[in-house]
Amino acid sequence: MKLIASTDVAQVLREKCLVSTQDSLLVAVSGGADSMALLSLLSKQNWHIEAAHCNFQLREEESEGDAELVRSFCDNLGIRLHTKRFSTEAYAGQNKISIEMAARDLRYSWFNQLLSDHGLDFIISGHHGNDNIETFFLNLIRGTGVKGLTGMAYKNDKVLRPLLGYSQDDILIYCKENQIPYRDDSSNTDTKYLRNKIRHELIPVIETINPSFFKTMQNNMMHLNEAEMLLKHVVEEFRDEVLVDEHDQIIIPISKLQLYAEKRTILFEVLRPYGFNTTVVDEVLEHLDGLSGKQFFSDTHRLIKDRHNLLVLEKKDIEVDHFWVEEGLTLNPIKLLVSAYEKTPDFAFSKTNDQVHFDADTIELPLLVRRWQHGDEFMPLGMKGFKKLSDFFIDNKFSLADKENAWIMISGEDIIWVLGHRIDERFKTTKRTKRILEFKLG
Incomplete structure (x- = not known):
């Protein structure tokens, strides 16, 4: 058992949550x-x-x-209270999420609005050590990697949890x-919720095996936090030295990934921000030596x-697969500026692939711009014969994403013209x- 004192909670806020006495909560x-209990403890400070x-x-x-009790307690302490009703079930149904997730989304959206509207600095929650242990098991069951096993943080952006070092009994x-x-x-008490099932069915069994389970888990999560910091350092080093962020895609060289004995963990940590889970990571690793295109x-x-x-790319719905070009237009989905003019003695042919020039008298308007298709061929600038686009892509080391x-x-x-790459010799x-x-590409 650990006795809770308001001065100790204040110390946690200062040292672990980095809150100053000038901040409003x-x-x-x-x-x-x-x-x-949290509101009572904080009311004794400045x-x-x-x-x-x-x-x-x-x-x-x-x-x-519940609302009446909170209102009465705040009145007694002289603390301003904000209240709001939510149509939680309707929100969950509209967004196809669980009631728990709906409640979380609604309350934190409102809390952040209150911070903005009333000039407040931080949100303080009463999450305690037992909540943290339950979160550990939730994430263990769901498979969230090392980060998820570290539990909740004392400070997560604007959300502070100064009671994490105390148990519910405390x-x-x-x-x-x-x-x-x-x-x-x-x-x-309703065990249809996974957190409650962990709280009322799983943890009591473990506590019969280890009566000091709470303290053991506090130490476990401290060690896991340190391990996660080490892993984070290795992953950041991998990102800096190996990953290439280029043209709206993340490139991970397979040969360099293969050099790491811990490639499964590293790949998971690299892909986790993009929503990939451990199952997908395992499938990716199984196909590292397979054919391209998976x-x-x-x-x-x-x-x-x-x-x-x-190659990691954001999902984008392709709504347009072709369009027509007239003189003087800027077009979407490709920003393309088109202009025509008389050739002057000081004219200089463009040497970049994003600005190109054609002999206007060889061009028939309007021009069609479309996605490439198998069987397409052209005569690349500098050549005297035709080349299939598929071969041109191979010669110029196009990735699958580049081809798409x-x-x-x-x-x-x-x-x-293969836009952004090569014009045809004949034009x-x-x-x-x-x-x-x-033509100028934007």
């Missing part, structure tokens, strides 16, 4: 023992404090009782000794196994050219 108060209570309208009269003892009123949430997906990104690289994003420009039935400017047709 918004305390999330549900009416349960944790948040009521911070400017306001409270916020969410009524999720999930427990009818019980929810109303908090209940504080409430009893200081006559702090609180209400028990009946939904906390794709893997998260909700927001896709990964392509190319010849020598893994390749556009071609067509005059009549002839390809005159270039010459000494005999009188009028120039110019």
Whole structure:
């Protein structure tokens, strides 16, 4: 058992949450023992404090009782209280998420709005050490990697949790000794929720094996935090030295990834921000030596196994696969500026691939710009024969993503330009050219 003192909580806020006495705090108060004890503890210090209570309208009269208790307690302490009702079930249904996730989204969105509207600095929650242990098991079951096993942080951006070093029993003892009123949430006993199943069924069994389980887990998570810091250093080094961020895609050279004995863990940590889970990472590793073209997906990104690289790209719906070009237009999805003018003696042919010039008299308007297709061929500038685009891509080391994003420009039935790469020999400017047709890619 650890006795809770307001001075100790204040010390945690200063040293672990990096809060100064000039900061103003918004305390999330549900009416349960944790948040009521937290509000009591903070009220004994010199911070400017306001409270916020969410009524999720999930427990009818019980929810109303919670709100009334919080209102009365705040009045007694002279603390300003903000309250709001939420249509939680409707929000969950509209967004196809669980009630738990809906409640979390709603409350933190509102809390952050309160910070902005009232000039407050931080949100303070009553999460304690037992909550942290439950989070550990939730993440262990879901497979979130080392980061998820470190539990909640004392400070996560604007959210502070100064009670993580205390157990629920510590908090209940504080409430009893200081006559702090609180209400028990009946939904906390419903084991249809995974967190409750862990709390009421899994952890009690472990505690019969290890009566000091709470202290053991506190030490475990401290060690895991240190291990996660070491892993983070290795992953950051990998990102800096190996990854290439180029043209809206992340390139991971397979040969360099293969050099790491811990490549599974490193690849997972690299891909985790893009929504890829451990199952997908295992599939990627199984196909490292396979044929090019294999794709893997998260909700927001896709990964392509190319010849020598893994390519990570954001998912984008391609709504346009062709369009027509007239003189003087700037077009989407490609920003393309088109202009025509008389050739002058000081004209200089462009040497970049994003600005090109054609002999206007060889071009038939309007021009078609479309995605490339198998069987397409053209006569690349500097050559006297035709080359299939597929071979041109291979020669110029196009990745699969580069191929997917390749556009071609067509005059009549002839390809005159692989946009951003090469024009056709037959349509270039010459000494005999009188009028120039110019294109600039934005």
